[in-house]
Amino acid sequence: MSTIPTRALAADIDPVRFEVIRNALLAITEEMGATLRRAAYSTNIKTRGDFSCAFFDRDLRTIAQAFAQPSHLGSLAHIVPRAIQTYGAERLAPGDGILINDPYLGGVHLNDITLITPVFHDGALLGYVANIAHHVDVGGGAPGSIGVSSEIYQEGLVIPPVRFVKGGQIDADIFALIRSNFRGTREISGDFRAQTAANRLGAQRIGELMAQHGAATLAQYLDELLRYTERRTRAAFAEFPDGRFAAEMFMDGDGVSDEPVKLAAVVTIESGRVSVDLTGCDDQRPSPTNATSSQAYSGVVYVLKCLIDPDIPVNDGFYRLIDIRSRPGSVVHAQHPAAVAAGWEVAMQICDLLFRALAEALPERVVAGTKGCVCNIAFGGISPSSGEYFTYYETIAGGYGATLRTDGMDAVQAHFQNTENAPVEETEANYPVRILRYALIDDSEGAGRHRGGLGVRRDYAFPGHAPSFSILSDKARFAPWGLFGGEAARPAKYVLNPETDHARELPSKITFQLAPGDVVSVQTPGGGGTRSPLERPADGVVRDVALGKISAARARAVYGVVVDPATGALDAAASAAERARRA
């Protein structure tokens, strides 16, 4: 670097102490997360990491946040202030813990339950630690609380802000009420205890930090931390070109009606100010395909975070620069009593949509259409072996989109979703299910100079019983798109009894009762490509053919690359002719 930076921190801030405090805050939220993860019972939290932890100051501004799932990026920042304002900060005492999942008080879908613990120092309320975790089941009409519904009351227990922890102990009465509404109580107990343990540790650590630096000094440094983040975010946004960038798209039906759901975004960049207008999105539906404003916010925030230096911390200094407009009563800003179980599907598509809108403005930083669906799979019923009620939930990866520099990855989660898969052996040992196949889908990539990733197929059978099965996903009718001349990917398919004479395609959103012997095949989409497949270097195509990811027939038909079927080698002359013919 040729220019030496000049002092940017406020004059009364010691840069050394600033850095020490900044690190300590991150370490605290990370330790909270590690505690939550290690103590949790459910696979979803432990193995798949579906949770997030944060620290808020007394003004309810996000100061530090640690997460494995960026879907929680914006949600905690929304939920905690609204929950505390609703509950009343003046009613809080040391050792309290406020529980909430109400989608209309800042929450997301009902499975994501937040626990907020006030931090007191010398008798004064000086901040909050909070964590949010995805619970496998919160009651309602479908196992896993993931199903086709038309109003929020069908989706499970709605928890307004309530004092769930008193004096450090979980309130036995509230806990009993909750447990009697959720399926699979054993995991629930462990997971709530883990959430409580994480906040206990966080509150203790923040207290120590206050004791070490003094509450007033700490507050001064927290202010500076937010200004620092804001400064860096502003500088990053200032690199974006001015303009108005719009895109729109359709989702498959909403689960109740087949009418596609329109999503529209307009991103305006003006001298380093970024605003996102989602007011063109469809009205909310009497279906689960609605996002709360927190969910839509999370999607937008995720994309903006991808576009700036990843070293910029996530706190209120970043959040407060994000300007989102949405219409209450729309699918991205649902109003009571809309159902929201598929709200993350909406938010996921918002991510794809914003990258498409910004393709012209920031071509080097965007990605083509990804798998574009969360792909929620849930099933449950009475286990034939134990006679107990069981609930299973997972989400399935697909192809990632290509960029102007890189191929999209095969079989990964997309955007704000980064949950791990459940091992087949563990799943079969814990649940009455057999996985018949778990594999990449050949030829599912969106072709291009850079190709998209391959989708995934996972087939389920249920020996000796027939549970209720839910799919809340998308992308069966509208495939992940390519960018800059790249092609679209193979769309998703959801098939009952595949490769039989009674095979039947299922919609992307459905809750239904299986018949004995049924097999469900979930086939996720690939990712979109960039630029023309005829520009793809032939050796890249030959390699994919050799690996069995792309068939020789597709290589010729789509990429204009001819591979000798006997040797697997490139037929350069035939390829040149094929490409010349189409150019």
Added chain:
Amino acid sequence: MGALRIGIDIGGTFTDAALVDGDTGAIRVVKVLTTPEDPAQGFMAALERGLAECQAGGGDVAAVVHATTVATNAIIEGTTARVGMLVTRGFRDILEIGRQIRSRLYDVHLQKPLPLVPRRWSVEIGERLDHEGRVLQPLDLEEARRAVQQLARERVEAVVVCLLHSYLNPAHERAVAALVREIMPDAYLSVSSDVCPEYREYLRASTTAVNAAVMPIVSRYVDALEQRLQALGAAAPFYVMQSNGGVMTAASAKARPVYMVESGPAAGVIAAGAIAAPYDHRNVMSFDMGGTTAKVGLIQDGRLRLSTEIEVGAQAVTPLGEGRGGGYPVRTPVIDLVEVGAGGGSEAWIDAGGALRVGPRSAGARPGPACYGRGGATPTITDANLALGRLNPAFFLGGEMALDAEAARRAIAERIATPLALDPLAAAAGIVEIANAHMIGAMRLVSVQRGYDPRQFVLVAFGGAGPLHANALARELGIPAVLVPPNPGIASAVGMLMTDLRHEFVTTRRLPLDTLTPAALESLFAEFAREGQARLTRDGVPPADRRLLRSVDLRYHGQSFELSIPVPAGALTADDVARLRAEFDAAHERAYGYAAPEDAVELVNVRLAAIGVTPRPRRAPLGQGTRDVRGALKGQREVWFAEVRGWRKTDVLDRTKLLRGNVVAGPAIVEEHDASTLVHPDWQATVDEHGNLVLRAAG
């Protein structure tokens, strides 16, 4: 002179050899340059020079212990073998799909690590077991034969066999393995139920694939070293360090190289345990700070802390799991270490928002810190230490390398102090303080987070930079005592000579603990015990030196992670089984802050470590002195101490002249060839009979 036990540690820059005289305990250390293109060359150079300095020959060698990164490097550099894999129909993409996650969340250009088995060599076979190991679909032997023939035609060098649920019933895998041996007699073979008989197919497949991928390269390397040792007339046993802190014979290393993938840092933790052992400290924190990173490990209740899973070739994984999916997971016991990007060469810089940052970027050896005078202009932790008077510019590496204190001060002033409007000394002190904050975070992570209090630990500091920072860290964390061994820079090479032969066995057996009879539990270990004894017999370990350590991985029913609980030796009683339950509850309480005594406990894995105890090098006791250290005083210099915000006149002592019982009152600096130990004001260092410096708060 007695027979020599020799430890050889190949590092990035230097290859260290530690030679210990079996009779006197005298230790001789030699350093030669590492030879990356052929590490065996540096190995032999170090060995031969060491023997020459001891006036010894190959016949005087009692044992050689070696830590190597040859397996890890092959994976990182992508020079692994051509590996094929045979899998259950429907599951050829286990390695392609992996965990389905992205190792960096906001990077749209991210790529997955290339699978160690190319997809075209992952071949499906008709067969299927269920989750209790019962055969749902018999093995199609003809199809298996065709699959192996296909791999043979493709000239793969190593074959992985990984079939679903084989951890419960290895019959199908063994039948396929027999076909591989028949059709491809020269191929390296790695069978999942043998290498990693645990459930979770991706982890098992990945572990087995890593093993196969490095088998050829490790075999060739170990063979070459054995031949050269023989040519030298050294017929002594040759051992290879494992990532679990034990050693294995050369033959085991060739069969299970996956056990050595993270063996480098393990020796340091072993050394820390041995250094602290005479003090009867149950809990030891090892602190190894070198040029690029600092590594913190734990010994708890007298036992090494092992984790059961790592990712090879991955970037650092945060506690929340960011970074997972960036490498190749390996499920073997590995000494649990936390690594931070804070070493002597870590750079101080100002970020785009105006904050002062330290690391993780490192100046490395070239250009190195500004004070090396090799063109480096960015200040590092070493530069800050020098500017504060904590390092002696004329006595770095015993004076082999002169440091330019003026260059260090200039770099700090120009790059940090002036832009931040800080006093240059405050800037230098700030760099050290921020580096210490990173390391304190790591120490909290390994201790507090796991349910321990740092105040219950003794800190053992080594590595070139560890002894300079240890006192401040201990003070901050409330750790009562710091031990600094002699020659802290080569503690790892010496640590290798303090390790035992170790064979690990594990299998998954999911059973409710409360229905388990003592006899049933006993029987789960029986085969491992027999096999362990057999292997120790093959290793030539006399029965008196054998130990069988048994443990079980337990969890509350419904959890998906386990805690390892030791099972006592000898015939088990009903009380012992009940005690396992109680110990599990206690361990859970400690690790996670709660126990659930009302919940059912499930046994998941059965583990046995068969250990052959090897003789420990014993340093010759140091001569007795008085409290008076004047005999070792080299002089005085001004050193800046942050806690008094000023310079203090500080005694400088020559470590080689210290005697047992000497008491060094802080502020003081104890200098030796490869490190300097800083004793802060109001602390003091006592010299113990083994030559360790024992730092405690004075008074």
